[in-house]
Amino acid sequence: MSLLIASLIVLLLTGAAALFTNSRPSMANRIGPFGCVLGGAMGIVPTIMVFFGSPALSFKANWNIPYGNFFIELDALTALFLLIIFFFSILLAFYGSGYLKPYLKTRSIGTSWFFFNILIVSMALVVLARNAMLFLIAWEIMALSSFFLVTFEDEKESVRRAGWIYLVATHIGTALLLLLFIYLGKEDGAMDFDRFKVPVGMANMLFILAVLGFGSKAGFMPLHVWLPEAHPAAPSHVSALMSGVMIKTGIYGFLRIVTMLGGPPQWWGIVLIIIGVTSGIGGILFALAQHDSKRLLALSSVENIGIIALGIGLGLLGQSLNSPVMTFAGYGGALLHVLNHAVFKGLLFLGAGVVFSATGTREIDELGGLMKRMPAVGTTFLIGATAISGLPPLNGFVSEFLIYLSAFSGLTSWNAAAVPALITILGLALIGGLASACFAKIFGVMFLGTRRQKYDSTHEHPVGFMMKLPMYVLAALCVAGGILGPWMMKSMESALAVLTKLPMQTIGDYVSTPLLYVAGVNITLLAVIGLLAILRKRLLRTKTIGTAVTWDCGYAYPTSRMQYTASSFTQPLCGSFQFFLRTKNHHHEASGTAVFATETRDWFLDGIFKRMFLWFDHRLSFFRRIQHGRIQLYILYIVITLLALVLWKMRLP
Amino acid sequence: MIQFFHILFAITFAPLLIGVINKTKALFAGRRGPPLLQTYFDILKLLRKGAVYSETTTALFKLGPIVGLAVTVVALAVLPFASSKPLLTFQGDILLLAYLLGLARFFTVIAALDTGSSLEGMGASREVQFSTIAEVALLIGLAALARKCGSASLFDIFSAISGQAWQQSGALLGLVGATLLIVYLTENARIPIDDPNTHLELTMIHEVMVLDHSGPDLAMISYASALKLWIFGTLLINLLVPIHGLRFLPAHVVFLIGMIGLAVIVGVIESCMARLKLLQVPDLLLGAVGLSTLAFFISAR
Numbered sequence: 019m020s021l022l023i024a025s026l027i028v029l030l031l032t033g034a035a036a037l038f039t040n041s042r043p044s045m046a047n048r049i050g051p052f053g054c055v056l057g058g059a060m061g062i063v064p065t066i067m068v069f070f071g072s073p074a075l076s077f078k079a080n081w082n083i084p085y086g087n088f089f090i091e092l093d094a095l096t097a098l099f100l101l102i103i104f105f106f107s108i109l110l111a112f113y114g115s116g117y118l119k120p121y122l123k124t125r126s127i128g129t130s131w132f133f134f135n136i137l138i139v140s141m142a143l144v145v146l147a148r149n150a151m152l153f154l155i156a157w158e159i160m161a162l163s164s165f166f167l168v169t170f171e172d173e174k175e176s177v178r179r180a181g182w183i184y185l186v187a188t189h190i191g192t193a194l195l196l197l198l199f200i201y202l203g204k205e206d207g208a209m210d211f212d213r214f215k216v217p218v219g220m221a222n223m224l225f226i227l228a229v230l231g232f233g234s235k236a237g238f239m240p241l242h243v244w245l246p247e248a249h250p251a252a253p254s255h256v257s258a259l260m261s262g263v264m265i266k267t268g269i270y271g272f273l274r275i276v277t278m279l280g281g282p283p284q285w286w287g288i289v290l291i292i293i294g295v296t297s298g299i300g301g302i303l304f305a306l307a308q309h310d311s312k313r314l315l316a317l318s319s320v321e322n323i324g325i326i327a328l329g330i331g332l333g334l335l336g337q338s339l340n341s342p343v344m345t346f347a348g349y350g351g352a353l354l355h356v357l358n359h360a361v362f363k364g365l366l367f368l369g370a371g372v373v374f375s376a377t378g379t380r381e382i383d384e385l386g387g388l389m390k391r392m393p394a395v396g397t398t399f400l401i402g403a404t405a406i407s408g409l410p411p412l413n414g415f416v417s418e419f420l421i422y423l424s425a426f427s428g429l430t431s432w433n434a435a436a437v438p439a440l441i442t443i444l445g446l447a448l449i450g451g452l453a454s455a456c457f458a459k460i461f462g463v464m465f466l467g468t469r470r471q472k473y474d475s476t477h478e479h480p481v482g483f484m485m486k487l488p489m490y491v492l493a494a495l496c497v498a499g500g501i502l503g504p505w506m507m508k509s510m511e512s513a514l515a516v517l518t519k520l521p522m523q524t525i526g527d528y529v530s531t532p533l534l535y536v537a538g539v540n541i542t543l544l545a546v547i548g549l550l551a552i553l554r555k556r557l558l559r560t561k562t563i564g565t566a567v568t569w570d571c572g573y574a575y576p577t578s579r580m581q582y583t584a585s586s587f588t589q590p591l592c593g594s595f596q597f598f599l600r601t602k603n604h605h606h607e608a609s610g611t612a613v614f615a616t617e618t619r620d621w622f623l624d625g626i627f628k629r630m631f632l633w634f635d636h637r638l639s640f641f642r643r644i645q646h647g648r649i650q651l652y653i654l655y656i657v658i659t660l661l662a663l664v665l666w667k668m669r670l671p
Numbered sequence: 672m673i674q675f676f677h678i679l680f681a682i683t684f685a686p687l688l689i690g691v692i693n694k695t696k697a698l699f700a701g702r703r704g705p706p707l708l709q710t711y712f713d714i715l716k717l718l719r720k721g722a723v724y725s726e727t728t729t730a731l732f733k734l735g736p737i738v739g740l741a742v743t744v745v746a747l748a749v750l751p752f753a754s755s756k757p758l759l760t761f762q763g764d765i766l767l768l769a770y771l772l773g774l775a776r777f778f779t780v781i782a783a784l785d786t787g788s789s790l791e792g793m794g795a796s797r798e799v800q801f802s803t804i805a806e807v808a809l810l811i812g813l814a815a816l817a818r819k820c821g822s823a824s825l826f827d828i829f830s831a832i833s834g835q836a837w838q839q840s841g842a843l844l845g846l847v848g849a850t851l852l853i854v855y856l857t858e859n860a861r862i863p864i865d866d867p868n869t870h871l872e873l874t875m876i877h878e879v880m881v882l883d884h885s886g887p888d889l890a891m892i893s894y895a896s897a898l899k900l901w902i903f904g905t906l907l908i909n910l911l912v913p914i915h916g917l918r919f920l921p922a923h924v925v926f927l928i929g930m931i932g933l934a935v936i937v938g939v940i941e942s943c944m945a946r947l948k949l950l951q952v953p954d955l956l957l958g959a960v961g962l963s964t965l966a967f968f969i970s971a972r
Binding site: 404 | 718720721722723724725726727728729731733734737738740741742744745748749759761762763764765766767769770771773774776777780781784785786787788789790792793795796797799800802803804806807809810811814817818821822823882883886887888891953964967971
């Protein structure tokens, strides 16, 4: 425990040191990442030990905040999330120091690292906290520090807008959480998690509060609107941290609270399954229609959160039907997907960041042919794209397979689970197909073919080894995750025990045998691919190999602009879903050249939330009279409030 | 050992099916047609040739056919046929089969995009659209079977299907059969979804994606598509012609006759029908999703 606390202190101190060396940016750009690596490495040791089954650690200190206790505990469920946090702290430190190098002269690097380190500490505290006050404070610091990281390039109007939307969204979530914790704590008058009691008959309402409150952080549709705004705006290592790691704290919080609410009724599971299918299909459809690389990736996070929600939903349903197989496969798939998504989404965001550094654009329709210029980055990106599409032999398939398995076991043995399982299977199948279309698109258009538009080479920055190293590590993990599936499931035993309160032996080898087979097939597949590649090479060794241009139907002047683009590639699919996507086509002719562009905006934001807020704004504008900027009157308000409170307190016996 | 024999059996006879389809079509058109073994000859010829590569392409262009063939060969390991156990059978092997084929498709699409050709981009774009819907139909159809037979493993499912099962729940099995037939035609790029013989690139889907491949690469692609025809055919024949209680050799003969019969049916369909307009293909596939969902609700009763 002391090592863990020391690691948090290291992160805080180096963050502060980075802030104080702001005037010497290259120094700050060393201190900040150094702290992340050191702190992460120190923290990861106890985390791994607890994750693999050593007993939970806890630490309690008195705190003079009302209802507050500095009460933290590291159990297996926390350890799973903490493992991701510390691991990314180390990896992203390498990447970030490379990524920020071009900005050394123009931006305050120290501030950026300060908030980065604070963000890591606050995320760690969120998953460690066992006291509601501590949790909420950490939650709030996490929101604010990531807000400042998002607004790194604050001179851009779009970035400020993104930051603003994020700030509003996260605080609505926090308000609901406050309510949730007050209800949980009021029975016993204490805010420690272990003294929480569910008021009689309130479980359902608390469940809804948890779905909304944590769902707004995790990005459940339609509460996802801040994600595609905020994640692309941030520097790439921050996007990777937010999309891969931070939104998972929402999942963590939800799981933690749900275990306190007692045995779930069936409809809880069904609600999560419906949320999962909507977020999954909606997220990937919006992603499919995008041509800004980072926006696409952010929307695909909504999809993956949907997949995780599907797993949790099946787990809840399994608990209420008393089916351990469904429960373990569902929760197991969800937790494994939490881990896997962090790995491949992190990888893809880092890849998009490298491409942005190297070309100065995030618009994928301007790119093309990067595979030749940066083969290593291209290969890792392809591995990430294959993994996120849920295809074997990589890690994404293993977690989706578990969720499918949960659904299939539900529909073969329970009548009540048949329709939810059908929805899950339909959803996952459609998500899988759309995701592979979406990631074939982003990889194909960015890395294959030839460059579509001439670019301005002034925005190019060299991409150093420091930035590539984390990508290699993550790509290797994608491959390892596909092969080590059974072992991963086994290692999550203690974490699953926290959720299911059952030992894993209850399900025998119902889940582990299929995983073993899948792993075997994955290894065989890799071996057969290798064999065929050798065979092909041998066959061609003595033959003549010619080069020519791509077959062009005899057309004499093919240009790179004739290639399929992101918009044209997905046009047929997006066309089928136009009723949902509401893509707008813009075309205009300017000085002899016709310009055509598609734009798919998030109508949840424009159509629902904007209108809702405008309505509130209109109705509540009356209260603006109170807020007029005269300090004397403000002080008067405070005096009146205090007086009223004193009178109220005196009235009570 | 016997399980390895199955894989060899499939690898040996798969290219024959394409020959049967083409022969049937030729007979309908009043031609003599290419020999039954033409696909074997083509593959052998291509394996002996050199290759030509576009300067736009990268190593991924060469990886595409390799992954395609590797996947179809590995997929044979989970495929039961002639009522005997496959090499691997476990809960959820259905999904592994579907997703392995998804991987092959993903890499075919990547290899097509690697050429930078607008024609191949077009084919890739259509392929992802149609196969996305076809995959949903396939998985729901299999889910209906899983619900009916109480297991998520292909071998258990097909062992449970018998003449008696057809009498009891013919509607369900019939609906799944129709779904599987549409998926079979889509995934193998046959009429009415796609035309393997057309030389108008604008109307092709699958064939246009492999325009730039040559030599051993093309041989691998041809072999992989023959195996794919075999894989989806196996699902259909296991469902439609439940063989139980036969001994090893007769079972395999009956099974092979079934597969050839299916190929003849495909030949007949191709001779009697024109391909659908591209814009109508999604409607057909959504129809298949509808059929399989209906089958599921019958099973969930």
